[in-house]
Amino acid sequence: MGQKPHYQLFIDGAWVDGADGQVMASQNPATGEDWATFACAAPADVDRAIAAARRVLDDPTWRDMTQTQRGKLLYRLADLIEENAAHIGQIETTDSGKLLAETATQSAYVGDYYRYYAGLADKIEGAVLPIDKPDMHVFTRREPIGVVVAIVPWNAQMFLTATKLGPALAAGCSVVLKASEIAPAPMLEFARLIEAAGFPPGVVSVITGDAENCAIALTRHPDVDRIAFTGGPETARHVVRNSAENFAVTTLELGGKSPILVFDDADLDGAANGLIAGNFGASGQSCVAGSRGLIHRPILQDLIARIQSKMQGIRIGDPMDAQTQIGPLCTAAQVSRIEETLDAARAGGAQIHFGGQRLDQPGNYMAPTLVECPDASIETLKVEMFGPVMSLLPFDTEEEAIALANATPFGLGSGVFTQNVARAHRVSSRLKAGICWVNTYRAVSPIAPFGGYDQSGYGREAGLEAVLDYTRTKTTWISMSDAPMANPFVMR
Numbered sequence: 013m014g015q016k017p018h019y020q021l022f023i024d025g026a027w028v029d030g031a032d033g034q035v036m037a038s039q040n041p042a043t044g045e046d047w048a049t050f051a052c053a054a055p056a057d058v059d060r061a062i063a064a065a066r067r068v069l070d071d072p073t074w075r076d077m078t079q080t081q082r083g084k085l086l087y088r089l090a091d092l093i094e095e096n097a098a099h100i101g102q103i104e105t106t107d108s109g110k111l112l113a114e115t116a117t118q119s120a121y122v123g124d125y126y127r128y129y130a131g132l133a134d135k136i137e138g139a140v141l142p143i144d145k146p147d148m149h150v151f152t153r154r155e156p157i158g159v160v161v162a163i164v165p166w167n168a169q170m171f172l173t174a175t176k177l178g179p180a181l182a183a184g185c186s187v188v189l190k191a192s193e194i195a196p197a198p199m200l201e202f203a204r205l206i207e208a209a210g211f212p213p214g215v216v217s218v219i220t221g222d223a224e225n226c227a228i229a230l231t232r233h234p235d236v237d238r239i240a241f242t243g244g245p246e247t248a249r250h251v252v253r254n255s256a257e258n259f260a261v262t263t264l265e266l267g268g269k270s271p272i273l274v275f276d277d278a279d280l281d282g283a284a285n286g287l288i289a290g291n292f293g294a295s296g297q298s299c300v301a302g303s304r305g306l307i308h309r310p311i312l313q314d315l316i317a318r319i320q321s322k323m324q325g326i327r328i329g330d331p332m333d334a335q336t337q338i339g340p341l342c343t344a345a346q347v348s349r350i351e352e353t354l355d356a357a358r359a360g361g362a363q364i365h366f367g368g369q370r371l372d373q374p375g376n377y378m379a380p381t382l383v384e385c386p387d388a389s390i391e392t393l394k395v396e397m398f399g400p401v402m403s404l405l406p407f408d409t410e411e412e413a414i415a416l417a418n419a420t421p422f423g424l425g426s427g428v429f430t431q432n433v434a435r436a437h438r439v440s441s442r443l444k445a446g447i448c449w450v451n452t453y454r455a456v457s458p459i460a461p462f463g464g465y466d467q468s469g470y471g472r473e474a475g476l477e478a479v480l481d482y483t484r485t486k487t488t489w490i491s492m493s494d495a496p497m498a499n500p501f502v503m504r
Contacts, residue, residue: 383404
């Protein structure tokens, strides 16, 4: 076996080890073995990255670049991402255990996100205001918000980076990207593409490290203007508290406990596939996982039988194998947490129809699991599982289904399966979630906003308006009168 790769930090256009020399190992979830090491940022490294980001905002090479020129850099980055998607996918799969079939495809697809924002770069416009004072010319312009800290988790790194970095760079901001200390390798590989695309040094730095030395120092730094965070609610609370130190504009894309409602007029095979996509796609490691299946009581047993039949054919194994459908979970702690939650579900009267145990083999493998719940108190219906666990709960009426769906502090994704168009509109409009999929699940696009309600966060990523969230509006008043300014003690 060859020497393990070592990843440095990318700060101000240079590859460096951390100031205090701290190094962490990264495990391959499919084998449980260390496969790479990476440098961890210290507070001094955070200061360097933020200082570079602040400096470049006043550097003519970035400050005076036209919006069209910024768009061309983003187009170039998109091309490089597509050209290197297979390589980045392999690195991400090795580091996180996600299926290569998904990581390589997702890496290639996020090129479209950068193209979308490349096209918007020179569409960021101000306006001339029809002001009520005829001797004044008043107009607005959109200016870059400034230094952005973008924090992404390990589970959908290229996608979640694109939804932040694309609009931030299109708007003319500078960005310090903080990769998760769990499986950061693909983000550090991605930094090479940013460098190759031709962005001036300091426009984007990519670092990683622990909370104390890196994340806290980043989110409370006085020179940060904007924080874009994706992660869990508990960490988000710390981020919000830290942002009180710098008043950084903050958006949060957090976890979820998304409901999928299946009515008795639904296409049951389609609904079964939707539930499988929502629970077992990405091995269940998705913030929009539809892990609360709410099923019209008359069809519950029929749907369980169809799901069980499909589960028997699921391929579990090596995430590098194109035929694999469920791979290992990213960390051993996830498997242990799922086992504990399933024990609590059994104690509460839930029935495990399929799976329910870790696999007896090397790596962090959990069997896909189907849980039938007698009531809404079952633990698997309340906590974010982040693994391949599907929980089903019956309902009797449309009103009851909506009430059960909304009985959660989260509100990110939701799904509705019905062939009744009126019901689809009626129910989707009442679900308290930022996203609703009807007769499908887990679809994304750079054109469609992504974000949640309540403890699933606030703000939206992707879509037209996201780029404006990385700007500030400046209003300019110009007097067109030749007369000197009148009484200074009276507001005009």
